[in-house]
Amino acid sequence: MNMVPAIAHGALLLLFASPFAQGESLLGFPDAREQLEREAEYRAALSAEDQQSWSKTLTAQPHHAGSEYGRFNAEFIAERFLDWGYDVEVEVFDILLPVPLKRHLSLESPTRYTAVLMEDVVAGDVSTEDRDEVLPPYNAFSVDGDVTAELVFVNYGIPEDYELLERYGIDVTGKIVIAKYGKSWRGIKPKLAAEKGAIGTIIYSDPADDGFSRGDVYPEGAFKNASGVQRGSVMDMPLYPGDVLTPGKPAIKGTRRLSRNKAPTITRIPVLPISYKDAQPLLRALGGEVVPLEWQGALPLTYHLGPGPARVRLALEFDWQRITIRNVIARLEGSAYPEEWVLRGNHHDGWNHGAADPISGMVALLDEARAVALLAKAGERPKRTIVYAAWDAEEPGLIGSTEWVEKHIDQLQKQAVAYINTDGNSRGFASIGGSHTLEPFFNELLRSITDPQTDVSLDERLRARIRVAGTDEQRDELKERGDHRISPLGSGSDYTPFLQHAGIASANLGFGGEGMGGSYHTLYDTFEHFSRFRDPGFRYGVALADLAGTATLRLANAEVLPFRFGGLAENLQHYLGELQKLADDARAEALRINGMLDAGDYALALDPTKALTAPPAKKAVPHFNFAPLENALSELTEVAQSLDATLADSDPANPGELNRRLYLSERALTSPDGLPGRDWYRHQVYAPGFYTGYGVKTLPRVREAIEAEHYDEVDEEIGYTAEVLTRFAAYLDETVGLIGE
Ligand SMILES: [Zn+2]
Structure with missing residues (x-):
């Protein structure tokens, strides 16, 4: 068993977050022992050799969406799931x-x-x-x-x-x-x-x-x-x-x-x-x-x-x-709450051989699905339904996952607990992006899973790196905050339709930072390149299956789902601070540049024989009224803390309704209006940047209005976002009420 002993990382952590401080406990499990035994069994079934051999098969030929070998891979993956006892469907779309x-x-x-x-x-x-x-x-x-x-x-x-x-x-x-x-x-x-x-x-x-x-x-x-x-x-x-x-x-x-x-x-x-x-x-x-x-x-x-x-x-x-694409969907029906779905996906199409992107993540998912099926056969069927997905046509534009979410949106919005994504993987450090409501949950996981190269927990390895190579701010946070911040998600893989369109709490997991490469999306993303440089021996493939599979099993088996809200509120406060600083910096910059222009500084400072001229005058940046957001966040912080405290010491009589409210909470952060000029993106906290693409914009309405210098719209967007967060706080408040009953 690879459990990590209790280690105090800081005062806050000891008080609120360390799961092993008083015996073995896990978020959402009144008695963690059974689950931890299940996880040890799960872990023992993972196999680097099998990941490597599946990788050899799946990367033997180019397998882009619509290709012959892409079809072969979809069938190969579907057959594995069938062998292991899943209900399998290959869902096709014409794109x-x-x-x-x-x-x-x-x-x-x-x-x-x-x-x-x-x-x-x-x-x-x-x-x-x-x-x-x-x-x-x-x-x-x-x-x-x-x-x-x-x-x-x-x-x-x-x-x-x-x-x-x-x-x-x-x-x-x-x-x-x-x-x-x-x-x-x-x-x-x-x-x-x-x-x-x-x-x-x-x-x-x-x-x-x-x-x-x-x-x-x-x-x-x-x-x-x-x-x-x-x-x-x-x-x-x-x-x-x-x-x-x-x-x-x-x-x-x-x-x-x-x-x-x-x-x-x-x-x-x-x-x-x-x-x-x-x-x-x-x-x-x-x-x-x-x-x-x-x-x-x-x-x-x-x-x-x-x-x-x-x-x-x-x-x-x-x-x-027009081509036919094939998503492979494999279900393992839950024993207690079959109508609640834990979703777990990775794409199977590549640009060519795709050994790193996506097969390194795909074989980890297969390893995971097999080990979960073995548990089920041994009488440990998960309580909630687990849905494994191998998406097609991710590379040309997240097409397989998006079409699937669009097709099943009504059912997903009612039944999806969370979506966990993986994609390319390599040696190095754990990287977790996702919904802040799952931040304590993922921090607990980082403490539970062992790094294959150093034999310490993923959490300890991350902390050591921050101490050695982090910024001052990261080092201070490490001491004061306890939990690692999990990064907010922009776009770049199949979590986007789940999180930003359907409002399903999502995460993207992977390892990286040590597996070198310039092979991304080239002819050279091959089995040969991958096994020499990115993850020799597939040890981090096993670590990924360990991390993602343990997350899936905990979500599938928790008595009370491990959503927590204090960290979300704190992260939102952090983003509000960023927005205020963004506005202040823009104002100061406009004053500075316009001042230099007025004084004629550029004419004196720039080489007159060169073409570089003075910048144009900057639009003056007004003072914005952030009060509605500040008020909404004060309220949200209070309610979130009270809900977390209630969740920590309650053993609710009616976990069914409580769980439903917990997993539906992410929906409450979306709005049917979507974002300005792009109504497909409904989430009001996380979005890919209109002019950065993959890079995330948190509180996007306000942030992008400031960045685009649409200053006359900023107050309105602050008001809109504050309303969403106020409604969200009311939702949490009703949930506190429910537990109290
Ligand atoms: Zn990919």
């Missing part, structure tokens, strides 16, 4: 998925170069040899197009990069931009470029970010070699994910589909990803001003902004095919 017919990129003048757009076969990795089924490098949901124009270098292509370009007097209207991968989700780059008037986007991976500057390149080392290209979707997921033609509705017979030219999540301009080998001649041909120092990459040339004299032609044509 739009473009694949490239023509990809052309050339430098037309002042010199000529035609981009190769192909990745090299590498010695020692047989997976890179057979090209029949390989998807060539492309960005899914780029529009067709054939454009020729001058080139402009836009660094990472994020809003602040365009602000600086404007100060250089560079307008990208009618130009083709070349941007580095990184700093934002890739779909933001063509979206922003199009808004700025560009007619095409090229994205490349600079070796400074994940190539030779970071370490030896593949096959000598893990990092990106000169021919490697990151594929990926560029659909406008911050608007809505899933099938581009059926927003908010399942892509099944009978659903009305948009015509393709009306689908708002397809890019407006053509976009193509390339290698640094192909980027180098284009960048070398750029003239104009030398880039600011922070924009310089690692290629052996001086980077220039352009525009021109480099002129490039970008010509793309796609087969806009």
Whole structure:
């Protein structure tokens, strides 16, 4: 048994959080012994050897959505679940998925170069040899197009990069931009470029970010070699994910589909990803001003902004095919509360062989599902129904999971307790993102699970890292707070439809930080690469199955579901503080810049022989009225603490109704209006950023109004969000009342 002994991490922890301080106790289990025995049995059944052998099978051929091998994998996964005793259904959807017919990129003048757009076969990795089924490098949901124009270098292509370009007097209207991968989700780059008037986007991976500057390149080392290209979707997921033609509705017979030219999540301009080998001649041909120092990459040339004299032609044509995708859904009916569902998923489609992304997470899920089934056979059937899902078409835009949630939304909103997601995995530290109502629950798990390399708990290993390499703020929090903050979720994997559309408490679990790589979404995400560099021996695969499976089993068996609310209230206070600081900083910055402009400082400080000019005057930032949010949060904090205290010492007579209220609590943080301009996103606490993509925006209505300088809307959004939180506090208050009865 791998239980971790009681260790005092700080005063708060001792008082409120340490589960082992008074004998063995677990959130939600009046008597934890039985559950801990069950977990020990579960853990003993996990197998690195089997994960490795499943990985070999599932990564033997490219298995993107719609491919032959993708279908084979779905069937292979379904058969395993069937063998283990699950009720299995393969749910299909018909979705739009473009694949490239023509990809052309050339430098037309002042010199000529035609981009190769192909990745090299590498010695020692047989997976890179057979090209029949390989998807060539492309960005899914780029529009067709054939454009020729001058080139402009836009660094990472994020809003602040365009602000600086404007100060250089560079307008990208009618130009083709070349941007580095990184700093934002890739779909933001063509979206922003199009808004700025560009007619095409090229994205490349600079070796400074994940190539030779970071370490030896593949096959000598893990990092990106000169021919490697990151594929990926560029659909406008911050608007809505899933099938581009059926927003908010399942892509099944009978659903009305948009015509393709009306689908708002397809890019407006053509976009193509390339290698640094192909980027180098284009960048070398750029003239104009030398880039600011922070924009310089690692290629052996001086980077220039352009525009021109480099002129490039970008010509793309796609087969806009309708394909069938296959979600594998496996159920194990609960023994006591079959109508309450604990959901657990990982996608099975990859861009090519997909050994890290997604198969490393998929085989951990399979290992988990088998061990849970063994428990059930031995008479330890979980109390709640567990639903395992292997999603298809995650890579092109979270399509399989989104369509499934849209199809089953009514039932899910009534019955789903929580959704636990995994995706790619590698060696290193536990990383947990999720709903703050599950923060104490996940902290307890971090203390329960052992790190395979160091034999201490995941929690202790995280603490040691913060002490060694954390910021001052993290170190202070470690001492004062007790629990680790679990990070709020933006987007980037299949939890999005569950959390942000359906309002189901969710988490995303994984390990990382030590498994090096530049293989993400390239031809080199192979079994060979993965087992050399990312998780040799699949030890962290077993750790992931341990972490996610223990979470699933605890949620499935708890007498009282382990939701707690004080941590949520405290995190919301923290976010409110961030918003106030955001507004204060913006105000101070506007005053500072406008003051310097008035004084004529830029004219004196900037080199008059260079193109960089003064920034434009800033909009003055008014003082906002945060009082409604402050009041709502004071109330919420009080009610949340009182509910947590009641939950801690009650053994409720009627856990059924209480549990229902606990798991429905996340729904109360959503609103049917959704967010401004994107009503698919209903959660009012967590959303992916409209201009960052994967990056989370907490309290998004207020935060994005300030960031977008829509200052006249801020007070209204504060009021809206405060109302949601006040309703939520009332909901918790009624729940306290229920336990008291
Ligand atoms: Zn993935």
